[in-house]
Amino acid sequence: MNGLLRIAVGVVAVVVVVMLNTVFVMWLERKFLGHLQSRRGPMRTGYHGLLQPFADALKMLGKEDLVPAAADRALFLVAPLIAFSPAVLIHVAMPWTEWFAKTASEIGLLMLFAVAALSPVGVVVAGWASHNKYSLIGGIRAAAQQVSYEVPLLLSVVGVVMLARSMRLTDVVGAQGVAWNIVWQPLGFLIFFIGMLAELNRVPFDLPEAESELVSGFNTEYSSMRFALFFLAEYMNVFTWSLVGALVFLGGWMGPVLPGVVWLALKTYALVLLIIWVRGTVPRVRVDQLLAVSWKVLLPASLLGAMITAVGVVFGPIVLVPLQFAGVLTLGWVIARLGNDAGEAARAVVRL
Amino acid sequence: MDEAILAFTGFLLVAVALGYILIAIPRSLAPREPSDAKARAYECGEVPVGEPWVRFHVGYYIFALAFVVFDVEAVLLFPWAVVLHKLGLVGLIQMGIFIAVLLLGLVYAWRKGVLEWS
């Protein structure tokens, strides 16, 4: 009984912490994006709009929950839950406390990806069930997106596992004593970050809800809290994946002087800010471009990165770092070329 | 029961319950005034023409097939990665061959034009 109580309290505590962080990420996005765009973001609800997410939630709670007449009612109702639940569930694999770290299974890292892969199912179901053409296209795009980024994302952490000799997140962090994995695995980190943006449906990969063509994509027909659940899931995932990135590539809670939890928070929010910064900077790719980049560039690059690391593990780290950095440069060059090679016939010669 | 499974079950329950509670709250707070216009699919304010549930052209289904292959491969790599330091050069060569074969498949598909959105 004691064990059960302990689990119950632990789980609820973790969920509360995650929810608070999610709310903070929402506020941070509006604030930071605002400042990126020379505006202030929310200012009126609380100190610098800190209470804005709660105000939004209150508004959502007061909205009518609409179900289109022609929709597949059962699927329509359950889709937000399918998208939202994995966002919470994923924290079972996180080393939140020592106890959780112990119980977190030996395949912790793989577990993360497995649970995270469930969320897009909710998006696809929502898109299909809405009986709306925009939603349908959005849902189908979500599936296309998952098909394209999942493999490179998985492969990007294989090198990390080699170095840690374990899939446990505590071991992965523990193995970064000498230097963070971002030093050993820069190529892996780059691919991980790109894949993570795609996993999160964030700009430049926010295809399933691309408002410039699909109105609001898969969630066009949703209102009230069902819409909010998609929204919550998105921001919860932003937090979660930044946390994963911090653990796997940025040395987790390790750092001098400050307590570990502060270091972890700093690193996590550095990644959150990076994600928001990307959103404030770049346009959206097209779905066929995403597939092309994933399969023709990221997949070979991630396989290459894994093999480089394997060579490094076998022959010693001397070869690892330069090869990895060479990989990063090549990848950057290829991606830069993609933009400039598109439409070779189009020579931009504007003369006055 | 294994604590890990307990933790997983706990999380699953809390995750679903939290989502359900959040959806259930507006039932008592929100107004409910259904109308035909609200129940109609939103297509930019116009009456939709035709069904969305058709044999929709999915431009990437061959990617999806390749995805299955590579996803399984990726999962295979993880246990190998854990024990690579013990396997040494032999393990490296073995996996190198495995990956080379897969890459060959990728190149083949690429050359065949499968990796184009149609």
Added chain:
Amino acid sequence: MTVAYHTDVSPEAILAGMPSAERPCKIGPGRIPCAHTTPGELLDMLRQLRDEHGFTHLELLTAEEMQTASDDDGVGAEPGVRMVYGLTRRSDRRTMVIYVALPDGALEVPSISSLWRGAAPLEREVFDLFGVHFNGHPALTRIVLRDDFVGHPLRKSFEMPEGGVSAETVRAAAASHGDAHLRADGTADPASIPGLDPALLPCPEPGFETERIVVHMGPQHPSTHGVLHLWLVLDGETVVAAQPTQGYLHRCIEKLAESRDYRACTALLDRCDYVSGFHTELAHVLAVEELCGIESTPKADFLRVLFSELVRITSHHTWFAAAGLDTGALTPFLYAFIDRELILDFFEEVTGGRMMFNYFRPGGVKDDLPPGAAARMVEYLRTFDRAVDEYEALLTGNEIFRARTRGVAFLDRVTIADYCVTGPMARASGVDIDLRRDQPYAAYDRLPVRVALGEAGDTFERYLVRIAEMRESARLALAALEGLPEGPHVSDGVPRTIKPPKGAAYRAVESPRGELGVYLVSDGSAQPWRLKVRSPAMSNIHAAGPLCAGLRLADVAPVVGSIDIVMGEIDR
């Protein structure tokens, strides 16, 4: 389509040598050569003018009520409508007008959409507003008014239904929902979408083929730039066909103008292209000045250039903001709008309005610059290039933006001529036309324009052309300020109520979207007999059909954005 022709033959001589051209004349104070023809000979005559004499640009297609009392230009006294076709030769920018008189009871004329596909929507507009039938038109339906509207409001005999349009009639019409594509039971019939080839539509019983879906894009859509409506036929993510429809923002501006005096029309026309109101104002004011023989002052000419160019910048700001949003980038919007606000501040300071200016008048402009305004504008414009550098830093070099726009939606010269496309859209494809240089108005003869000319004609090139135009506009505005002559800002002796002599005038200006013209017919009274705005965006947007076909769904918004439309100007 292009055959060797002699550009040294003047339009007058051509018309004189054409047997089908009857009663050659000149409209306005002797500026535009014109002739009359019959419906039977129209098609051959226009084809001959286009193919043999180089009049490839259909600048104007409209109609006017016959002035029954009129005889000075030889128009018959029979009540009816006359069609007005304005053609332009690119090589020397000479324009001619062909009239076809249609007496009541025989309001029929052959459609010229086989010569210019861009004529089809213009003919639909004439059908809608005048009731003229175009034989051989691919889809002759109403275009700006509701399908269940009764009557043709630009006919002088038109009377509003008893009690006008009350809320009840609107509601009743909404209940019956007279859209042509709706069947009686309220379900939609895709086969009756005007302008869409039914062969492209979903077939009812396909085999194992994937099915096409028909999607509304707009009017209430985040990225259709107002209330544009596009019918999209999709096969998966691929656009099989796109057909723009319009009319959601029709405000009867041309009808209202017939009950306003010439000065009051300026205020109406501000609301036409509300993103660059000065240009519609200017076209109107120039036409009124031409009709009445009023001269504006040198200072007013420079001020007109100044504000035309400043408003071009703000219009391109709006376009740039949308160009970012259409591809999914949020920040360019804010960057552009911050600077736009600064220029709107100048407008407010000088004209009192930020959007609706009512500033240009026959004979000059309303007010002189307030003290200090010129210095502040100069100060701002000197730093303007740096602002454009910032915009470019956001998009021009961005790999994703380039991948989204380069090589997407090429517009070729044939399509440009076919759809009567003008403005930056045509220039991005290497068509070297710019009225500011080719037909200088206001002070453009004293302030030479360097025309931004592209080559490739894809979405990215259209982007580059407009960016270059922003810089050039700032330079021109600066030159106008620095060369601002002393003297009065408005001519003396312009009567308070303007009553131009009978006649017609057509003046066009280079708006941010292309050739924006005002065709003005006076019956000698204080109100225009007919005021027609040639909308460049209306011609341009109908080229979206061929531009979008074959692209991805995600390309539609950036491509439509690169056309740079303002629905207010399209629907009027």
